[in-house]
Amino acid sequence: MKKFMDENFLLQNETAIKLYNNFAKNMPILDYHCHISPKEIAEDKKYSDITEIWLGGDHYKWRAMRSNGIDESYITGSKSNKEKFLKWAETMPYCIGNPLYHWTHLELKRYFGIDKTLSPDTAEEIWSTCNKKLQTPEFSAKNIIRRSNVKALCTTDDPLDTLEYHAEIKKDKNFPVKVLPAFRPDKVININKSEDFFAWIEKLAEVSNSDIINLNTLLKALEERIDFFHESGCRISDHGLDNIEYCEFADAEVDHIVQKALNGDTISEIETAKYKTKMLLFLGEEYAKRNWVMQYHIGVTRNNSSRMYEKLGADTGFDAVGEFNFAQNLPKILDTLDSKDMLPKTILYSINPKDNFVIGTIIGCFQNSSVPGKIQFGSGWWFNDQKDGMIQQMISLANLGLLGRFIGMLTDSRSFLSYTRHEYFRRIFCNLLGEWIENGEYPADEKYLKEIVEGVCYNNINQYLNINR
Numbered sequence: 046m047k048k049f050m051d052e053n054f055l056l057q058n059e060t061a062i063k064l065y066n067n068f069a070k071n072m073p074i075l076d077y078h079c080h081i082s083p084k085e086i087a088e089d090k091k092y093s094d095i096t097e098i099w100l101g102g103d104h105y106k107w108r109a110m111r112s113n114g115i116d117e118s119y120i121t122g123s124k125s126n127k128e129k130f131l132k133w134a135e136t137m138p139y140c141i142g143n144p145l146y147h148w149t150h151l152e153l154k155r156y157f158g159i160d161k162t163l164s165p166d167t168a169e170e171i172w173s174t175c176n177k178k179l180q181t182p183e184f185s186a187k188n189i190i191r192r193s194n195v196k197a198l199c200t201t202d203d204p205l206d207t208l209e210y211h212a213e214i215k216k217d218k219n220f221p222v223k224v225l226p227a228f229r230p231d232k233v234i235n236i237n238k239s240e241d242f243f244a245w246i247e248k249l250a251e252v253s254n255s256d257i258i259n260l261n262t263l264l265k266a267l268e269e270r271i272d273f274f275h276e277s278g279c280r281i282s283d284h285g286l287d288n289i290e291y292c293e294f295a296d297a298e299v300d301h302i303v304q305k306a307l308n309g310d311t312i313s314e315i316e317t318a319k320y321k322t323k324m325l326l327f328l329g330e331e332y333a334k335r336n337w338v339m340q341y342h343i344g345v346t347r348n349n350s351s352r353m354y355e356k357l358g359a360d361t362g363f364d365a366v367g368e369f370n371f372a373q374n375l376p377k378i379l380d381t382l383d384s385k386d387m388l389p390k391t392i393l394y395s396i397n398p399k400d401n402f403v404i405g406t407i408i409g410c411f412q413n414s415s416v417p418g419k420i421q422f423g424s425g426w427w428f429n430d431q432k433d434g435m436i437q438q439m440i441s442l443a444n445l446g447l448l449g450r451f452i453g454m455l456t457d458s459r460s461f462l463s464y465t466r467h468e469y470f471r472r473i474f475c476n477l478l479g480e481w482i483e484n485g486e487y488p489a490d491e492k493y494l495k496e497i498v499e500g501v502c503y504n505n506i507n508q509y510l511n512i513n514r
Contacts, residue, residue: 049150049162050147050150050151050154054472055432055469055472055473055476056472056475056476056479057476057479057480058476058479058480058483059479059483060478060479060482060483060489061472061475061476061478061479061480062479064475064478064479064494064498065471065472065475065476067495068475068494068495068498068499068502069471069472069474069475069498069499069502070468070471071194072194072471072499072502072503072504073194073195073196073503074193074194074195074196074198074464074467074503075195075196075197075198075503075506075507075510076195076197076198076199076455076456076464076467077197077198077199077281077338077452077455077506077510078199078201078227078281078283078340078455078456078457079198079199079200079201079455079456079457079458079459079463080200080201080457080458080459081198081200081458081459081460081461082200082210082459083200083202083208083210083211083214083224083226084210085186085461086186086187086190086210086214086224087210087211087213087214088186088210089185089186089187089188090185090186091179091180091184091185091186092179092184093126093179094126094127094130094172094175094176094179095130095171095172095175095176095179096126096127096129096130096133097126098179098460098461098462099130099133099152099460099462100126100129100130100133101459102360102459102460103459103460104360104361104362105145105362106133106136106145107120107121107361107362108362109136109140109143109145110132110133110136111362113135113136113139115132115135115136119132120132121357121361127172130168130172131165131168131172133163134163134164134165134167134168134171135164135165135168137149137162137163137164138162138164143431144430144431144432144469147432147469148463148465148466148469149163150162150163151465151468151469152462152463152465153171153175155465155468156178156184156189156192156462156465157171157174157175157178159171159174159175186461187217187220187222189461189462189464190222190461190464191220191221191222193464194464195222195464196222196223196503196507197222197223197224197225197510197512198222198223198224198225199225199226199227199280199281200224200225200226200227201227201229201283202226202227202228202229202274202279203229203230203232204228204229204230204233204249204267204270204271204274205245205248205249205252205270206226207252208226208273208274208277211224211225211226211277211278212277215278223278223512225277225278225279225280225281225512226274226277226278226279227279227281227282227283227340228270228271228274228279228281228282228283228337229282229283229284229285230267230282230284230324230328231284231285232245233245233246233249233263233267233324234284234286234321234324234325236302236303236306236312236317236320236321237312237317242306243306243307243309246263246307249263249266249267249270250266252270253265253266253269253270255269257307258304258307259300259303259304260296260299260300260303260323261300263303264327267327267328267331268331271328271331271332271335275335275337278512279337280335280336280337280338280510280511280512281337281338281339281340281510282328282332282337282338282339282340283340283342284325284328284339284340284341284342285342285345286341286342286343286344287343287344287345287346287347287367287369288343288344288367288369288371288374289325289341289343289369289371289374289375289378290317290318290321290322290325290374291318291322291373291374291375291377291378292315292318292319292321292322293319293322294319294320294322294323296323298319299319299320299323302316302319302320303320306320322378325378326378326381326382329378329382329387329388329389330382330385330387332389333382333387333388333389334387336389336390336511337389337390338389338390338391338392338509338510339389339390339391339392340391340392340393340394340423341375341391341392341393341394342394342396342423342426343369343371343375343393343394343395343396343400344366344367344369344371344395344396344397344400345364345365345366345367345396345427346364346365346366346367347359347363347364348363348364349363349364349365350363366396366397366428367396367397368397369397371395371400371403372403372407375393375403375407376407376410379391379407379410379411379420380410380411383411388411388420390416390419390420390421390509391411391419391420391421392421392422392423392452393407393408393420393421393422393423394422394423394424394426395426396426396427396428396429398429398434398437398438401422401437401438401441402441402445404422405422405441405442405444405445405446406445407420408420408421408422408445408446409445409446416508416509417447417450417505417508418446418447418450418451418452418505418509421451421452421509422438422441422442422446422451423455424438424451424453424454424455424470425437425438426457427457430457430466432473435470435473435474436473436477439451439474439477440477448497448501449493449496449497449500449501450500450505451500451501451505452501452505452506452509453470453474453501453502453503453505453506454466454467454470454471454502467502471502474498474501474502475498478494478497478498482494
C-alpha cells in the first residue's frame with residue numbers, strides 16, 4: 046500500500062516520476078484565468094485566519110459542507126471563522142474521491158508544511174498552526190504568489206471596472222509578477238436579463254461619458270472600454286455563455302432590439318438570439334484587431350435553487366452542468382469570424398464532458414499557421430477540474446488534435462492558495478504520458494518529451510499570450 050500523498054503522489058510508474066521531477070515540477074506558472082481579487086494583491090493583504098483565505102467565497106467547499114448536512118450558518122452565515130473551519134474539518138473525512146481532499150492536503154503541505162490529514166481530531170492543531178503562519182510576512186497576498194513561482198496571472202474583470210488596482214500593482218517595482226485584467230462582458234451580452242442589462246448600460250454610459258441610445262452608441266462605448274483595457278495590459282477576454290446563440294440578423298434589426306431593451310420592452314427569444322449573435326461577432330472582431338485571446342466557457346445552468354439564490358445571490362454553489370447542443374452554432378460563430386480573417390486566438394471550454402469530442406473536433410476546423418494551437422480545447426473546467434475530468438479532456442484532445450500544443454492548466458479560483466492545482470494537474474499529466482510510454486505507445490524520446498512537458502506546463506501558454514516577452 047502506498048503512503049498517502051508521498052513524493053510520488055499520482056505518479057504510478059518510473060517514467061511518470063522522471064517526467065514530473067525532471068521537466069514539470071519546477072516550471073513556472075502562468076495562471077491565465079482566475080477570480081482572485083486584484084484589490085487584495087494591490088494592498089498585499091494579510092489574512093486574519095485560515096477560514097478567511099480558505100473558505101471565503103469557495104463554493105466548492107460550501108457544496109461539500111451542505112452535502113454533509115452542515116447548517117448554512119456555518120457556511121455563509123454568522124458563525125465565527127473558527128466554527129466554520131471546524132465544520133469544514135468535520136466534512137473533510139467524507140470527501141474520499143473528491144478533488145477537494147487532494148487540494149486541501151496539497152495546500153496544507155506546500156504552504157504550511159502540515160503532513161497531517163484534516164479531521165475533527167486534528168482541527169484544533171491545524172487551525173493554530175496555520176493561523177500562526179498566516180501572521181508572518183511570507184503569507185501576504187504578494188508573497189504567496191511569489192512563493193508559488195507565478196510569473197503572470199489574469200484576473201476576471203467587468204468592462205466597467207476602473208482597473209485602478211491593476212495600475213497600483215504595476216507601480217510596485219519590487220513585485221515582478223504581471224497581474225493583467227481580463228475582459229468579461231457577460232452583462233452586456235445578457236440582454237434577456239432586462240433589469241441587470243438596463244442598469245449595466247446606464248453605468249456603461251456613465252463611465253464612457255456617452256449617451257447610449259441605440260446599437261451604434263452601445264458598440265462605440267464598448268470599443269472605448271476595450272481600448273481602455275488594452276492600454277491597461279489586457280490581452281484576454283472571457284465569456285460565460287449558458288449556450289451559444291447563432292441567428293441571422295441585420296444591423297437594423299439589432300438596433301431596434303437594443304432600443305426596445307432600453308425602453309424596458311420585453312425581448313423575445315429570437316430577438317435575444319439575434320442580439321447575442323451580433324455581440325459575439327462584434328466582440329470577436331475587436332479582440333482579433335488587438336491580438337487578444339477569446340475564451341468561451343459554455344454550458345452552465347445557474348442559480349438552480351431559487352430559494353437560495355434569493356437568500357445568497359449568484360456564485361454561491363447552486364450551479365450545475367447544463368445539457369446544451371452547441372455543435373451547430375459554435376462553428377457558425379467561429380466561421381463567420383474566420384471568413385473575414387477576424388477569428389482571434391480562442392480557448393473553448395464546456396462544463397459537460399459529453400462535449401469533449403464536439404470541442405475537440407471543432408478546434409481542428411479553424412487552426413492555421415499564425416500560431417501553433419490557435420484554437421484551444423481548454424483544460425477540464427469546474428466540475429471537470431478533477432483527476433478523471435482532466436484525463437478525459439487530455440485523452441480527447443490527444444485523440445483529436447495535438448496534446449503537445451495544449452496550453453495547460455489554470456486555477457479558475459478565488460483563493461491565493463490554489464496554485465497547487467497546477468502541481469495536481471502536472472502530476473496527472475505526467476502520469477498519463479508515462480502510461481503511454483511504458484505501454485510502448487510513444488517512444489522514451491527525452492528531447493521531445495522535455496519539449497512537450499515543459500510546453501504544456503508553461504511554455505505553450507507563455508508563447509500563446511505573449512505577455513512575458
